[in-house]
Amino acid sequence: MNSHILRTLSKSITLLSTLALGVSLTACGSPTNPTPSEKQTDTSESSNKGAALVGVTAEGQPGQKPTITFKTPFKVTDKSSVVLQEGDGENIKAGDRLCVRSIAISAKDGKELDSTWEKGEPDCQIVVDRKTYPAFYDKFLKMKVNGTIGIGIDDNTSADKKSNSYIMALTVVSKSKALTRATGKPVSDIPADLPKVTLNEHGKPSLHLNGYQPSGKLVAQPLIKGSGPAVKGTQSVSVQYTGWLASNGKQFDSSWDRGEPADFSLDGVVKGWKEGLTNQTVGSQVLIVIPPELGYGAQQQKEIPANSTLIFVVDILSAY
Known part of the structure; x- marks a missing residue:
């Protein structure tokens, strides 16, 4: 649909989700401290x-x-x-x-x-x-x-x-x-030097850095392998996610805390998200480590300092 009708439909009846990832994901050319936007x-x-x-x-x-x-x-x-x-x-x-x-x-x-x-x-x-x-x-x-x-x-x-x-x-x-969390099989051969992830009863992840030292390269490690179709880089996805700073393990964003999944186009997020989720399968949970050049680089974003490596745990609920 054309952009005006799409914006109006989303605003008027909330039938099409807002890209609710705000500061942590939006791939703006020069972001100005965006904030997470929840469905109204x-x-x-x-x-x-x-x-x-x-x-x-x-x-x-x-x-x-x-x-x-x-x-x-x-x-x-x-x-x-x-x-x-x-x-x-x-x-x-x-x-x-x-x-x-x-x-x-x-x-x-x-x-x-x-x-x-x-x-x-x-x-x-x-x-x-x-x-x-x-x-x-x-x-x-x-x-x-x-x-x-x-x-x-x-x-x-x-x-x-x-x-x-x-x-x-x-x-x-x-x-x-509709999935509410990752539903696949736990992956057994996860590298021992990666951060450790634990889940609460609802599925929200917690992170222990485990002495992790970023390599400067993108990491996309499945923690749970879903049985759904593979995500294409041209698609949109619905996800639950939490993000932390690799420097100190501080959480800076979480869709779990907002009480609903986030929907977004992979063409509208930072490169690390698009590259990290492409070819993963629906139903999977993926640990993604994003180096600065695939994230926000030298630009500070609210709670994200400049040149930060970011860690996300993402449950892929749908791809379309």
Whole structure:
């Protein structure tokens, strides 16, 4: 989708995750002390109720690009929604990760603004969770794979202050059970000189430096080997992670502490992350040691001093 619609969709209904890695991962050319950005869940009464989107219909074969119709101009209630097609596949359940294709249609004149049906891979960032998607959670549970949900967006945040209203039609083309932590087999032949990792009952890692002395080279050592597909360098991933300074073992960031995984494109993070995760398998846990030249180099980043070697433990939950 084009960047404006993607930003608006993420801001308005939290259906597409923000790149929530902030200072520790974002590969900015000249970062200015970014901070971790968590998903913003709207827990207001209107959001939780989820107003009905009335007057919008869909035609076409389930699982194929639908034809969306409504009378124009259409008055949009922001975050309103309706199940347009139930679908003919498996029932959608709480905790499922959904892969969707989408269409954005102007409420003013009914013209198609953008579509992901003709390009790229489906977007697989949506995990069916009441906390994250209070306005749409119950409707997702009424659907099956190949079903379509219509969502009204009324965005007033554009630079010209004009309302940008449209209908989003999201078709669920596949689903999988969302992982919450690494689920593979523990790796037995881990080099003895690497930092030692222990996990609490929930899966969050703790680090003991074990006298580790960085070699100046990238290290990507699987600790748990998952049985899922290999991650491609062109993909996005959903992960749980914690990061420490190699100099003193101090933690500077953790998605575990924020209470939810982070989703990001491997093209949007520091080189050490992209190189360290490429070809690892979904379900794996990987210890990554990133030398300064593959991290932030001579630029200080809040709690990360200049020329720091960084250590991460990453659980790969999904790649898409």
